[in-house]
Amino acid sequence: MQQSRAEGSAVGRSVVKLALIGAISLGASEMALAADHKISAQTAKYDCSSVKPGETITLASGTREPLTIGNCNGTPTNPIIIRNDPTGTGPTVVRRASGSAGGFVFSCNSCTGVEIDGSYKWQGAPTGKTYGIKVTITGGAEPTAFLRIGGLSRFVTIRNVEVAGAFPALASNGIGIFVNDHSMKRSAHPGLWREGILIEDNYVHNISVAGMYIGPNYSQGALPLRNVEIRYNRVEDIGWEGINTKSMWAGENSIHHNVIRRVGLNGKYTNMATQYSGITNNSGTVEIYNNWIEKTGLHGIQVWTQEGPKESEDRGPFEARIWNNVIVDAGALWRPFMSSSFGISVGAQDACEKPVPYVYNNTIIDSRESAISLRSNVGAGLVRDNIVAGPDSNPIHAPGFVNLINNRVGTVSQMSFLDPGRLNFRLSTNSPARNRGSNIFPAIDFDDVARPKDGAPDQGAFEGNTGR
16 A cells, blocks of 8 residues: 555645745736845845835846845745846856855845745746856855855745855865854744745755755754755755754654765864765654765765753654665765764664654665664664665664564665666666565655556665656
């Protein structure tokens, strides 16, 4: 039977969540009627407090210096749109050309109900994917973050933005997209969440620290997160983690359909060796599915509880549902100071809230050590219908109270993938994983193809050998 709601029907929840968190833009006719506020290339700070819900803020095309926008008051269902100029002749490029380290290139502070949207086609724009807003540096030292959402911001969308770092040519420090503000303490704002965050269709590359850093460490006491969705982004050539989420304690949180390649490249900080994974979720509940993760310094996917919350705080259970991911060469960018590297790693510090792992229908190729490693500090979950090819001598490591169900382990050649030399890990008609899945399975596969295709579901992330 198809997967139950508890095990994640990805498509339905994504559609519902878009409505909930305000990813609904004005239609073309409504846009024409709404007021449009223009920010010139000479403006460094812009007070958004007089802009009404549903109105637009247009950034002039061409190259400009750093920009701070503050105090936007849109709503989840009628957001303020911060966009590139569709009447311009090129994208908006926000860049820093000189200066000392620190600060931000583009920031939105205390922005509620806002879409930062670079999806508008400028005059003469090429067809296909474009990024109408680009955030970068061309000189000087690297910022703390290129694009930062701070203050009391919530219900924010970031869409079709290119964040282009200068690593390793110019810089060795800096975050790509940063949604956090350590100065906003949960003790001062009880009951307030940083929520309704949607990050989609962005291109983040050549960043020396994290590609995306979303949420605070528990010890910093900043606002916790809920209802966060990170999808359809491309994250490449990153010094630390590709995507790092923290303190997502409630709501529906998901990381899906992202392409993450070559992360964990920055060998400068040997004390940060545990922060070189493709996707890391620290202290919270998350669904991680349909991601392509290729060549990491540490794990492909890591879910962990660090420092807190403690079990005694009763914020759990923290469920970690991980399915339909393709993970290739986890730990391949290994350096001698790094600890163990796994395809998927789940665990917690002693006395901290334990994540409950549900790890199923992933395809994991050539991990440096175990493909799936669950520590003793996890809840009683399951590992089911995964394909592990080219594994370490201990391919699936889990405590006895975790159910291991119908996983397939062997060499790459034994799996009869369609074309592994070209990274095509769909299943040929002769694959032993065809039609061998359990009777509980995800509704779709990695390619968003419905399961089952020919009578019975397949093991691993792909259903059969064709895409959509």
